[in-house]
Amino acid sequence: MKIDRIYTRGGDRGATSLGDGQRVPKHALRVRAMGGVDEANAAIGVAIVQSPAGSDWAQLLMCVQNDLFDVGADLCLPQNEGTDHQLRLRLTAGQVQRLESDIDRINAGLGPLTSFVLPGGSPASAHLHLARTVVRRAECDLAELAAVETLNPELLKYLNRLSDLLFVLARHANDRGAGDVLWQPGLNR
Secondary structure, three states: OOOOOOOOOOOOOOEEEOOOOOEEEOOOHHHHHHHHHHHHHHHHHHHHHOOOOOOOHHHHHHHHHHHHHHHHHHHHOOOOOOOHHHHOOOOOHHHHHHHHHHHHHHHHOOOOOOOOEEOOOOHHHHHHHHHHHHHHHHHHHHHHHHOOOOOOHHHHHHHHHHHHHHHHHHHHHOHHHOOOEEOOOOOOO
């Protein structure tokens, strides 16, 4: 891949090109879903720079960032019957399974939950919670697109698991859950 120019002027009238050359409005559901994934990736980047020195989760999240570019590549090329699976980069079930393994491994070291967790605690945890909510919004955009267009089913699974991963990492960043800020129902009545 080689990128020669940053600007092309192709979107100056409110349209953009998908990976197959098709021109669509920038407000199209597919473009909004791709933008949500891009925003989630940026939020994860902010969380990475908040990771404690020597933490292994920064490397884990950099792997996720690469996967999110795979999600974007999958989204930018609409599903095509027939030869689609062999010619296009599509997110795989293995990438979803890797997230599940990471969630299970990290969650095993956390204290049990006794209430819902409020976003916060340490700065790293707060950034991970923010990234989690951005991923949830991207998942909603993707679900809306999936309701009207055929998508790789692994895409929704991946974003769903990713928000779970960010949740357990946020708890891990709060002293393995000991520093979680817990919801106290009706506290301020």
